[in-house]
Structure formats: structure tokens, C-alpha cells
Amino acid sequence: ARSRGQTLIIRIAPYGTGDERDVPQWYRALVGDEKEWTYSNPVNKWMVNPEDARYAKYFGGLISAMGKRYDGHPDLEAVDLAIIGAWGEGAGSELLSQPTREALVNAYTSSFRKTPLIALLMDEKTNMYANSQIPVGWRVDCIGDLGFWADEQNGWTHMYDFYPQEIINCGLEDDWLSSPLSFEICGTFLRWRDQEGYDRDDVKYIFDETLKWHISSFNAKSSPVPEEWNDLVEEWLKRMGYRFVLRRFSYPKQVHPNGWLPFLSWWENKGVAPCYKDFTLALRLFSDNQSIVLPTDAVVKEWLPGDNIYDHSLFIPDHVSEGIYELQVAVVDRRNHEPRVNLAIEGRKDDGWYQLGKIEVVR
Secondary structure, eight states: OGGGTOOEEEOOOSOOSSGGGOSOHHHHHHHOSOOOOSOOOTTTOOSSOTTSHHHHHHHHHHHHHHHHHHTTOTTEEEEEOOOSSGGGOOTTGGGSOHHHHHHHHHHHHTTOSSSOEEEESOOHHHHHHHHHHSOOEEEEEEETOSSTTTTTTTTOOHHHHTHHHHHHHTTOTTGGGTSOEEEEESSOHHHHHHTSOOOHHHHHHHHHHHHHTTOOEEEOTTOOOOGGGHHHHHHHHHHSSOOEEEEEEEOOSEEOTTEEEEEEEEEEEOSSSOOOSOEEEEEEEEOSSOEEEEEOOOOGGGOOSEEEEEEEEEEEOTTOOSEEEEEEEEEEETTTOOBOOOOSSSOBOTTSOEEEEEEEEOO
16 A cells, blocks of 8 residues: 555454454353344354453554554554444444443444544434543445435435435534545445436435545545546545645745754645645755754644645754755655655656745855
């Protein structure tokens, strides 16, 4: 993923479906062979009893260990707060006792304080409890259902009868301000066209709803996009998540070692959400002989949609040699000060830095 400039959203599922996707063998030996528990839906039943204290101890222990190792890793975009059900999809979460619910949620909220968490839109108690601990984003897994099963469900659909209501009922309407929202397609784009008969207006309605809810990422299940919808998808992708445009950047022609480099900058986030990673802004003085990275104290995750002004002064170390440098800018991680965000401007170098202009260092 890193070699392709990508980051990961990780989910640890306690089990899947069928014997070949059971809990680990050692845990099965510990708790016994019973696989028919309170929630026994044929599609996503409980394979083990989550009310058994050993479930929170061992599954929660795995999550805690993962947090110790990976919390804050720059290549980790978010962690899915999966607690029960096949594939960690949360089936039957409303049936959990409050002590069990809290123990499972706490395994995540106490272990991931730097990497954002997202949770499936499960039930009011689980989503609201998670948000009472730390800011937690949310995800849904049937975006585009305008009537997939409406005939069997008395007209009920996710897009009209569940998501708009549950977002409000669970108190999640402002979560996007601090935590990412990740959505998964219902079916595939090809099913939308070929089986459901969606037209461009239907697709645009679906996309507009996700933007209204401040979507940050989308799982299309590797489904191809029908050619006639390519323009809609391209425009949607431009608005999804964050999209930083540098509108203006002012700086002096000359600076001095052991002195300051003041600058004024005007940024516009043309997306519908902030960047939730703890990145910062950095400048770089670059020449054939030297490369000096000057990180700022900018909190990029606070740059909401719309205009953002960031003016600052950076200290020029005394060891910087005289000469003409390229002044470059990037949004970087705080650990290695490496570029992490593709900006919506021209001038990108192969290593991810963006050219601003020339600057002279004189003594």
C-alpha cells in the first residue's frame, strides 16, 4: 500500500461464517463446540457467546496489543471498531449487556488515541457509548439501496428509511468534524445499472447524500464503473474527504541563517471533510547541496471545508549555507516529516514536495 501511496483501514473480525472461518482453534477448545447463540441469524449468527468474559478478555486483548504496536502509524488511515458478529459486522449488538458492550468498546477507545476509529452504524447504545469515550467516526455498508429489497420489506430502504434517521437518532450528525466516515456500496455499480435500473439522476442523488453526510472514503468492492457514469464518479471523488488547494503563499526573497522565514498562506479545503490524521505543514529549502525541512506547528486536521489561513515564521538554522534554494511545501507526518497528502495544485516533485519558488539565503 505504501509503495502505491495508499493507506489502510483495518478491521479485525472475530470470526466469519462456516467452520473454516471460525474463531481460532485454541479459543474454540477453550469455550467448547456450541455455535448457536442468542443471535442466530442464518447469514451472520454469533459463533461464540460474547457474554462469556473470556471473549472480551482475549478478543479485547488482541485489539489492545494491536493498538500498542500500530496506534499512530502514518500508513494506518483508521481502525474499524468491530466487536461481534460475522466479519465483525456488529449483528446483534443491541442484545449485548452494558458491561460487555463497554468492555469490548473500551478495548478500542483505550488503545487507539492517535489513529482514528470508525464504527458501523450499529445500535444507539453501542454507537453513543463509543462516542462518549473518544470521538469515533462511523461507517455504513449499503450505500445506494434505493429499493434492493423493498418488495420484501414493505418498501423499506437504507437510503430513505434507515440512514437519515439513525444518523440523528444515534447522535452522529456532527461526528465528521473530528472522525472519518467510511461508506461501502450496496451491491456493485453494475448491479445498480443492470439489475436495479438506476439512471444518472439516481446515482447523483446517492452521491449527493453521501457528500451531505461528509463522506471520507468509499469501498466500491473493486466493481467497474459504467462508462456513462464516469464523469459523475470523478466529480464525486474530487469532493469526497479533503481536497487542499493553496490559494496564496507570500514569503520574502531573502532570509538569513540564525534568522526567520515569515510567510502568509491561504488554503482552501474544497472537500466535505477535514483530514483526520495528525499531519502538519512543512517547508523545505532544497538545493543540490542541502535539503532542510522546516516543520510548522500547523494542525492540519483542523482545516475544515472552506477557507483556512495559516501565517507563521520559521527559524533558519545557523548551519544553512548561503545560496539560492527552491522553497517547497508539503503536508507531512510528524514522525518522519515525509509528504503524506497530494495537494490539488501544480508543481509536485517526484518525492511529494511542491515547488513554490526561489529563495536566497544570505549571511
